Amino acid sequence: MDYGVVWFKRDFRVVDHAALAAAARRGPVLCLCVVEPSLWAQPDAATQHYHFMLEGARELHAELRRLGGRLHLVVGDMPAVLDRLHALAPFSTLYSHEETGNGASYARDRAVARWCREHGVRWHEFPQFGVVRRLTDRDRWQPAWEAHVGAPQVLQPAPVFVPLPWPAERAPAAASLGLPAVEPALRQRGGREAALACLHDFLDVRSGHYRGGISSPLSAPTACSRLSPYLAWGQLSLREVVHATRERIARLPEGDRRRAGLSAFVSRLYWHCHFIQRLESEPALEFENLHRGYDGLRENDWSPVHFEALVAGRTGWPLVDACVAMLRETGWINFRMRAMLVSVAAYPLWLHWRPVGLWLARQFLDYEPGIHWSQMQMQSGTTGINTTRVYNPIKQARDHDPQGRFVRRWLPALRRVPDTWLFEPWRMPPDLQVRCGVRVGEDIPAPPVELESATRAAKSRLHALRARPEVRAAKAAIVERHGSRKRPARRGRRPSGSAGQLQFEF
Ligand SMILES: Cc1cc2nc3c(=O)[nH]c(=O)nc-3n(C[C@H](O)[C@H](O)[C@H](O)COP(=O)(O)OP(=O)(O)OC[C@H]3O[C@@H](n4cnc5c(N)ncnc54)[C@H](O)[C@@H]3O)c2cc1C
Known part of the structure; x- marks a missing residue:
């Protein structure tokens, strides 16, 4: 009996599920969730992602049970899983959503496509977002997005289910996939x-x-x-x-x-x-500067001391360290604070976006490679098409946490620091440090660099590179390929230094 395999990837739902609906319309279906050890071994994977995914899988399984089926969890790399399944119960079609994932998932998808070709299996992939595969013209993107989100939701015909031809498997423990034991205690629950x-x-x-x-x-x-x-x-x-x-x-x-x-x-x-x-x-943007003219800007200046201070939440800038503490506990911070963290990493600390981005990818429960790596590069100034946005953590604290409620919530030592010194506690006079019982360098860290001069030096290095004729010349092609068309600048009247999505406001 022929049937279709529905491969659930990052789409654990029945509602508006184009792949499941198409498979169910055509015949019996087998619903598959594959835990792929090689993907969970990637440096951007985290325990919180794995558990959140399983929470979603559990609820999807319950939903499919109500429809008379089940979600079959299988452990293994996808081509090997397909081999085994096809040998025991041949099928003609594989259904899934398109995925714009990290480099490893892209390579895996190519291996699956190869496997399908070699075994005469058709693979139908359906867009999951307003993202266009093999887009040739950026001008067509916005109407395509509107068409995707404006279309009716996919109706779900009642599927006929096929069982897996081997006994049910259990989801492996995170530790057996090499994932660490700890995860944010207060993260959002999946499902x-x-x-x-x-x-x-x-x-x-x-x-x-x-x-x-x-x-x-x-x-x-x-x-x-x-x-x-x-x-x-x-x-x-x-x-x-x-x-x-x-x-x-x-x-x-x-x-x-x-x-x-x-x-x-x-x-x-x-x-x-x-x-x-x-x-x-542009799948390479996960690894390489979007504008290759910025290659070499930070690559050769890596400072482990700066990176360790950032990751440990011990930069001494209270708002930065409080955000790291919140992230560790909750797996989430808001856009402005994410941008500030990356800006501090990229400018005064002069850290390359790739290792910082890997660390943050593991911290963010919502890690979405396309948004994440684009934002990492934007906030680090390597896209070549966005204005340089530098967030001063002291100003951000004055604007967005003027009474210090946020920093005191996440950094208990600051509860003893008087209000006057809250934004720059490392400047407290020694006698005051003794009186309030907070010693700079012991109870709270001193910043590893002087903020203003380090930021100024960083900006001038970036601007010097940006001013080079060959770097300027390469910008137009990037705008053409990747710039937003949401609010196009008026012909012939671009604000200086702007292009594409410079009007992107937050
Ligand atoms: C360095 C950096 C890394 C980021 N990494 C991620 C990531 O891995 N995954 C992720 O979903 N978002 C990421 N963002 C974007 C943004 O910070 C988060 O989407 C947002 O904070 C999520 O919270 P929310 O759902 O409550 O946001 P809301 O403000 O409620 O936004 C609704 C939705 O819109 C989308 N969105 C919001 N802001 C942006 C944005 N600036 N760019 C693109 N999409 C946006 C998200 O899907 C979000 O869920 C990143 C931002 C920065 C600066």
Whole structure:
């Protein structure tokens, strides 16, 4: 009996699942979730990702049980799994969503495509986001995004299920995949139920605080949607979220704060796919500068001392260290604080984006390679098409945590530091350090570099490179291939130094 294999990757849901629907329309289906040890051994993989994925898989399994089937979990590298399955129970078609993942998942997909060709199996892949495979013209991207999110959700015909021809396997423990034991104690939980609760809570209530609430690390945890891990792991479909949001906007009265919040939120969903499209079109950007003219800028200056201070949350700049502490406990921080962390790493600490990005990929529960690596490069100044954005952690603290509530929550030693010294505690006079019982260099670290001069030196190195004729000349091609067309600059009147998505505001 012929059947189709539905391969669930980062799309653990039944709702709006094009691959499952297509397979079920054609005949019996076998639903597969493959734990691939070689992917979990990658340097961007983390225990929290694995557990979040399994939480989603468990709920998907329960959902498929209600439909009369099950999700079969198998451990092994995908081509080997397909070999085994095909030998025991031949099938003619493989169904999945397209994935724009890291280099290892891209190589794996190519190996699967090869396997399919060699075994006469058709592989049908369906877009999961508004990302276009083999996009030839960036001008066509925005209408394609709108067409994807505006299309009706895929209706699910009742599938007929086929069992796996070998006994059920258990998910391996994270440790046996080489993943560390620790994960953020307060991270979001995976699964469709938590995802829907998060979505509706945001649509109903929290979106009223989105505008004005997303920048401060104090208000952002509730003002932001917090949907990123559910989108990254496909426990919600992007289209489902856009539809629910647009329907809600249409029902809200004029002047309701949620309307503005939800409109701004939809534009973030557009950026979500815009950045993933960059990696889809340029897979090398995970490893190489998007603008190759910036090669050599930081590669040869790696400072383990700076990196260790950052990762340990011991840079001495309170807002930076508090963000690292929050990230360690929760697996999430807001956009502005992510950008600030990377900016501090890239400018005063002069660290290359790749190792910093690997560390952050493991810290972020919502790690989405396309957004992540594009943002790492943008905030480090190596895309060549974005304005240099440098976030001063002292100014950010004054603007977004003026009373020091955030830094004192995450850095207990600062609770004893008087308000006057909160933003620059390393400057406290020695007698005051004794009186408040906080010694710089012991209870709190001193910054490894002087912020202003180190940032100034970093910026001038970057600007010197950017001014070179060959670097300037190569910019146009990158804008053409990757620049956003959302708000095009008026013909012949570009603000100086701008191109593509310079108007990207946060
Ligand atoms: C260095 C750096 C790395 C990042 N890495 C990731 C990542 O791995 N995964 C990830 O989902 N986001 C990443 N972001 C973008 C952004 O910080 C997160 O999407 C956001 O903080 C997630 O919280 P939220 O869902 O509550 O966001 P909301 O503000 O509620 O946004 C809604 C959704 O829009 C998308 N989105 C929001 N901001 C952006 C943005 N700037 N670019 C692209 N998409 C956006 C996300 O899917 C998000 O879930 C990164 C940002 C920076 C500066």
